[in-house]
Amino acid sequence: MRLMDRPEPAPAINDVLVRVHAAAYVPTEVDWPSTWVDRAGRDKSPSILGHDVAGVVAALGYGTTGLSVGQRVFGITDWHRDGTLAEFVAVESRNLAPLPGDVDFTVGASLPISGLTAWQGLFQHGRLRSGQTVLAHGAAGAVGTMVTQLAREAGAYVIGTGRAADREKALDYGAHEFVDLESDDLDDLGRVDLVFDVIGGAIQEKSARLIRAGGTLVAITGLGGVRPEDGLSVDFVVESVPSQLTEIVQRVRDGRLRTNIDDIAPLDDAIAALNPSGRRKGKTVISIRP
DSSP: OOOOOOOOOOOOTTEEEEEEEEEEOOGGGGGOHHHHBOTTSOBOOSOOOOOEEEEEEEEEOTTOOSOOTTOEEEEEOOTTSOOSSSSEEEEEGGGEEEOOTTSOHHHHHHSHHHHHHHHIIIIIISOOOTTOEEEETTTTSHHHHHHHHHHHHTTOEEEEEEOGGGHHHHHHTTOSEEEETTTSOGGGGOOEEEEEESSOHHHHHHHHTTEEEEEEEEESSOOTTOOOTTSEEEEOOOOOOHHHHHHHHHHHHTTSOOOOEEEEEEGGGHHHHHSOSSOOOSEEEEESOO
């Protein structure tokens, strides 16, 4: 990674140009094919990383409706286009939702990918219902803390997993109990209705065996052929859905949902912040403007 000057992007049809105030980044982005090529498969490096954005609409593309210049917005940018770790980004208007004035831009930038991944995995793909049991892997991480809070609010019993050092944080974010993946045995848990997997591999395989008949394994790491004996397995890529963003940010406003921000750094310090020497404990947000 390096900081460099690039031309200001021009909004295309149905785009908005967003003046970025805060942005965030998923560490695995460097492994995504869409980071390095456009939709036609053409090389687009050097690439601007980041897909979470919170900022203000600076200009409208031709035919753009539903948003206005000067409006505060947040959401996820297109995977194949230049990202949000920049002063301006061109975004399809359908990927953005209004950001209420009482929500800080750094909080807004921390929500889209983590919050929508949890929301869509639980309710859209996992069909979660009140009274069910959810096994939430990585329960102290950026996605896992969202999964835990949303599942508990929906009336589920939540079992969080992670390393021993994650126990208190996972419980603080609402897990009813915690499993240390390094020393506890998942087989001792009994049956669960939904597994939300952010790890994959052997943990995913073992978790699939715990799912009750009719239950669901939801993964964001790929499935590798893993499927519950009498249930569903779903691997999905998160989408930016404005109505869901609105539901998520409203829960932040009224105190039902806490975001999980590990570090906030200015753009000048972004390279160091996005390549930490220690383990990430939540979302890293880059503050582009106050």
